[in-house]
Amino acid sequence: MDNKREEIVKYHLSMGQEISNIELKEIMKKKEYILCAANHYDDGEKQIHGPKNIESGFVICGRRHHNCINIFAKMVGFPYDENGLKLMNTEEQGFLTNTDRFVSREEAAKIAFEYGQIKEETKRLFSEDLY
Numbered sequence: 620m621d622n623k624r625e626e627i628v629k630y631h632l633s634m635g636q637e638i639s640n641i642e643l644k645e646i647m648k649k650k651e652y653i654l655c656a657a658n659h660y661d662d663g664e665k666q667i668h669g670p671k672n673i674e675s676g677f678v679i680c681g682r683r684h685h686n687c688i689n690i691f692a693k694m695v696g697f698p699y700d701e702n703g704l705k706l707m708n709t710e711e712q713g714f715l716t717n718t719d720r721f722v723s724r725e726e727a728a729k730i731a732f733e734y735g736q737i738k739e740e741t742k743r744l745f746s747e748d749l750y
Contacts, residue, residue, distance in 0.1 A: 652734040653714045656746040658687040661709040670721040683746045
């Protein structure tokens with residue numbers, strides 16, 4: 620089983636769902652695209668409803684990355700205390716895709732170009748490149 624198929628099956632099993640071969644084929648045909656900006660913060664806690672490829676921590680989504688940072692600041696309190704600073708230092712800026720994956724700016728650039736969301740190839744994607 621290739622990585623993508625294995626990832627899809629593992630995700631559905633982790634959610635307590637069975638997946639048929641027909642459903643798996645339909646999911647595999649789905650073209651991945653970028654939905655929105657997202658920041659991942661790793662607090663070490665497992666989350667049930669986060670993006671399927673995130674083992675621990677949480678993801679905050681927004682129109683732009685600064686929207687995600689603003690929500691984070693409201694969640695932990697600003698100015699940050701020692702715990703807030705520690706959590707802030709785990710931040711990874713990326714994007715959420717339609718297949719429920721959190722991806723880095725670099726991977727997002729490839730996905731957005733392949734799907735036609737951006738006209739020119741770039742090494743790192745910024746939300747301003749999309750909309």
